[in-house]
Amino acid sequence: MQVAWLNDQQPLLVMFLADGAGSVSQGGEGATLAVNEAMAYMSQKVQGGELGLNDILATDIVLTVRQRLFAEAEAKELAVRDFACTFLGLISSANGTLIMQIGDGGVVVDFGHGLQLPLTPMVGEYANMTHFITDEDAVSRLETFTSTERVHKVAAFTDGIQRLALNMLDNSPHVPFFTPFFNGLASATQEQLDLLPELLKQFLSSPAVNERTDDDKTLALALWLP
Template sequence: MPWMVIGESVRGTGHERRSQPCQDAWAWKEINGDHLCVAVADGAGSATHSDVGARTAVATAVERVAQSIIAPPESMTNSPMLDSPTGELERWRSPLTQVIEAVQQELKLTAQQQEISLRNLACTLLIMLWTPSGIVALQVGDGAIIGRNHRGQMVALTQPQQGEYANQTLFVIEDNAADQAQFVYWSSNTSNHGDTEDDGNNGGDRPCADNISPLSHIALFSDGLQRLALELPSGKPFDPFFAPLFSFLDQARDSLSNSTDPKEIFNNAANTLETFLRSPRVTARTDDDLTLVLITLAPNSLAP
């Protein structure tokens, strides 16, 4: 496969103390061999079934994104193929809005089937779609999606969305989730990238065009890691946090080419990541559930 994806969701020590399940979930899917979709969701602490909500949200999100690529809706095929980041952002807006609506529908259905209120399935939702022409990021709530370009510079594709208080955020079950979502496109076309320096702070609803070269690495994470991984309140990715993680990912990817057992490499890498997320150094700083997904291009990449 053209991407190396390593990810883990682990139950927070605070959840262990309170006998709560892990309310984070993540899922990924490779589509047509040239698209990759990764989704992360963090269930609300107060919601009784938010672990179910989070799992349902990520599974539905990657499935619906896959459908919109395999059988593109009319709005996509009809829209002119503008060879610009703005055009790409607009081309994806309608299908991804439909993905959020589909997730909401699925959560409503789950609530009905389990005879619980929709509020008890509340969760955030982060979606990353890597296409041959660029990367689309969509986020409802906290956590963040960050990237690193070929020159090693870090950029924030999205930012944690918080309310006035530290324990408030936006959830995908809200009627206005699609309107409030952060929606970003990052072109993989080198000619679309200027040489301007960037402050690494790109949250917002816009194409990231006049920026620093295509991305080679992406990380998605839930809010439990936010205070360790970002410089707040700017939301700038903290380089010494991500650089070793991406080196670790690169090392795993490179060892794939001379291995006869890729599965073992994936398992080992996932175990190493899990050990890290459960390490005392991490749990001394955060007792929340933690999800971290690391993505990079693999040797047989179809990307330019």
């Protein structure tokens, strides 16, 4: 996650998450490569000065990430499926917001009207299966959401947190889960903000959380402060 500055001096929030498939040998590396490549691509786009928050950008990001993963697989003489990972992204500025997703996990947002989950976590053909950015049909599976509004709050998470973050009956955000995080961000001093990553790590590895899930857990949070 990073904040860039556009040519009009407006801030641009860029957030990407990926979760390596547990059934493959290089899933963790695939996830790291996916996020780093997406971030590098966005840095080039921002420097170029032309940035449309639309389906074309989302597709270009996915194609760029796939190219990187295919190249890594070839270099290591492995199958690209060995680098399988899910992929989530959010890009938001004063001009609007773009959300993209391949696989499970989710991006919960608030545009000033309450928390919502614009894109539903993807499931595969069987229980506990999903889709990955390395799949042959990844580009056609890509789902996007666009808005003309800047996002006020963002919480992006991998599937290890899904049962805590969402009401599983209707895939709506479980508001009590998110409220303490956003309230903490809103009231924190800079010194407290510096401590938040470690506190978040402790929370995600706590017995109370691990009783609900034994999967890898990633949670990224952002709050717009006008």
